[in-house]
Structures are given as C-alpha cells and as structure tokens.
Amino acid sequence: MLRIQALDVYHGYVQAIRGLSLHAKEGELLAILGANGAGKSTLLETLAGLHRPAKGDILLNGKSIAGKPPEYLVRQGISLVPERREIFHSLSVWDNLLLGAFHRYRHAKQEIHSDAREILEIFPALKGREREMAGTLSGGLQQMLAIGRGLMARPKLLLLDEPSVGLAPMVVREIMATLARLKNTGVTIILVEQNTRSALRVADSVLIMERGRITFSGSSGEIMADSTVQQAYLGRRVRPAMAL
C-alpha cells in the first residue's frame, strides 16, 4: 500500500530523515516510536506533502507521490492529524468536520453530512457541541475533533502525530480503541507516539527511529516480549499490555 524508498529529508541544512525505507500493508497499524528529534513528525509531514524529499521515493499503491502538495495528497487518500491538532479555532465543531471532507464536497454534499454525524457517533463526547467554536473545546475534545476531521476525508492512509499528547488516560484509551476499529475497516494507519504502551497495544508492527534512521523494525509482539529490545531501543521496559 505504502512504500518508502531511501528517503532523505532536510530542514534547511539539517538532515532530518536519512535513507529511510519502509513498507506498510493495507489495514496495517504501524507505530513509529523514538525520542524527540528522531524525525518521526518530519516523516509524517513529508508523507502528507508538507516537506519535499531531497532524495528517495514514496509510492502509494505503486504511484509515486513524493513532493506532491498536501491538497493533492488528500485527494489520493492521505490524511494527516498533526501533533498540534491544527483545528480551525474560530469555526464551529460541525464546520471543522465538514471541511475535513473538502476534497469530495462537490460530489457528495449529502454524504458528508451523514459522515459527520457518524464521526459524532465515534466520538460521542463531541455530540451536543456541534455549534461550539472549536477553540473553546478542551484539549481532549480538540484531539477527537482533529482525528474526526482527519477521518472525514475517508483516508486510505491515516497519519497520526502524537494523538495522546496532553490527554487523560481514559481519552487515550478511547482514541486507541477507535484506531483499532478503524484499521479493521482496511484503513492503513501510521501512528507516531511517545506513549509507547498505548501504541504497542494497538500496533501490528513497530518501527523505532533514531536521528532520522530506523534502528528497529518488527512486530509489536516482538517488542513486548523482549525486554532487552525495549531497554536497547526505548531505554526502558514497557509494562505488559492491558486489554482494550
């Protein structure tokens, strides 16, 4: 579904991604872990078209999309939920959701209204707040809104950058449960997380990044089962997973 080949990305003169290659299958949830500055967010932003790679290629279903602008990539089925949420603060919750489906509004006006109602079913905490300004919501609700807006695009590839930052554990569990349900519908998800335990619970496979490179690649089961790998790559032991 997604194949990245020998990708190099720079921030000015600083190389943020170094020769990175990876492959994600349809319906796979791939977690990317690593310390701050490892290049995780840059990778997601490059996939969403916010950075132009200096070298390498990105193939989505066999088609090269490297260097294409974000508005084109949304139409190809890539949706990024950025770390800082980037919701439209002075628009209502409902308008934020509807704008998430901007690229298909012209052809599916009625459909996007029913999609927005479905999102409210997925995140019932947003129900009854449709007319409120998005900027007045709590951090958790804003995160749900950002994810909901991302889902409104009906993505084939959903990119989530630190969705659990600053959220209460209960909200994090809700979001992770939603992601688990979503991948079962065939959506490929790449999840960048600092909250290792939560990410490992839902991920099928895991990459660990360090200074722009992948230093570990395997299944979440492999990491969970091997405390040596955890110590070596994550610098700590991850407690056993709890049921969702």
Add this chain to the structure above:
Amino acid sequence: MHIADQLLQLLFTGLTLGSIYSLIALALVTTFNITGILNLAQGEFVALGALLAVSMYAAGMPMAAAFTVSVLLVAMLGGFLERFAIHTARGASGLTLIIITIGLSISLRGLALLIWGTETYSLPAFSKGGPLFIGGAAVNPQSLWIFGLTAITLAGLYAFFELTYWGKAVKASVINRAAARLVGINPHTVSFLAFTASGALGAAAGIFIAPITMTTYDMGFMLGLKGFVAAVIGGLSNVGGAVLGGILLGILESYSAGLISSGLKDAIAIIILLAVLLIRPEGIIGAIRERKI
C-alpha cells in the same frame, strides 16, 4: 447654518466617504488575510472600475449594465494579475510581493492615463431628485445609494463567509493556511479568488463614488491610501475593524476638513496613519476585537 446642523451635515459626508474607504479596506484586509500580501494596487481597481463605468455609460449602456460589466471586468483583471504576477512569484519574500503590487499599481495607472488621459470624468447620480433633508442636513441621494449598496455588499460578504461552505473554506485558509492545505483546500485557488473579489470590491467602490467625485486616471492612489489607513486603524487583519476603520476615517476627514481647514482633507489620513503606527501598531479597533472575519 446652525452648528448642530453643520455637524450633522459633516457626519453624513463622513459616512459617505467612510463607506467607500470601508469597501477598499475590506478588499485589502481580505487579500492580506488570505494571501499575506498587501495589495498596493487596490486603489487602481477603484479607479479602473469608475473609469470603465464612465466609458460604458457614455457609450450608451444603461447604468446597471455599465456597473455590472465594469465590476466583472475589474474582477477578471484582479484574477489575471494574481495568476500573472503573484502566482508566478510564489515563494518570493513578502517584501518582493509588495514591490510587485507597487509595480502593478504604477502600470495600471499608466495604462489608465493612456486610455482616458488626464481629463476629469463623472457619472450621473444613480437616481434623480434633489437632496433629502434629515434633521438640518441635506443628504445627497447618491449618499443613500452608497450607504445602501455598501450595506448590501457587506451583508453579501458576511453571508458568503458565514453561511456557505466555500466561504468557510476561505475562512479556514485565513485561520490556518497549513491546516487548510491538509484538508485539501488549495491556497493558490483561494489566493486567486481573493484577488478576483478584491478587484470586484474595488470597482464597486469606484463606481459608487464616481457620481460625487472627480473621476480621473490617478484617483486610485489617494483612495487606495485611505483604504490602507482604514485597514491599519482596524488592525490590518480584522475585517470588522477595517469596516469601522473606514467609517472612522471618513468621519474624521469630514470633520477636520469642515471644521478646521479643507486642506486637511487628505492630510488627516496620513496623520492618522503615522499616529496609529507610532502609538498603536496593532490598530485601534484590531486591539479591541481580535476576531478575524
């Protein structure tokens, strides 16, 4: 004339001018919010709108048709200039883009000079009849047209931004350009729309004011400058502030010209601009109302 009547008379004059400044400021602020570009050719859109309408009316076209065609032509010119000059220079610094708009302003003024010469033109008032007396003030019917048409234009813009999906998409671009791109809103399309709309707004303002002012090839410079001052009073990024800034500037200009000296008519805009930039660069109204659009 009694002083109260004189003050009322000057207030109506100020509101008339202020309405025009509001429209120009609104076009400047909308373009600035969406594209980050201060379009210093905005005044030329005003002049071209008025001059085109004058020529078309003189050629026998009915006033309503001359108005519509002029507004459409200047809107198309705005869109064309965005594609031709702004879009091709995308990625250039803000200063470079401003310099490009100055170049466009000079070019358009030169073009207007070639076509219309240095003569002064005028349009007839939109309706016949003598002045209306409100209180002790005589109000020119054209002023009422200007109030009404400005109000309709503002209401139309409000409805577009608040009630339509496309309006909300444009608003989203203003609020957060990067996030708007992430949901698929093309900033280049929005920039094109902003320049097209600013052309239409400028032309409409020029035609509204043409019956009560001298229409010349270079009228856009001073009107554009006053629109800019109104936008600065409003905080430059505040649409409501731009409208109020325009009204405030029109009233101050009218009172200073009427009560102190007519020589102050244009100078007052420069004095206010300097005062705002020195004392309150975030704008008088912009500081009070932070909300954009």
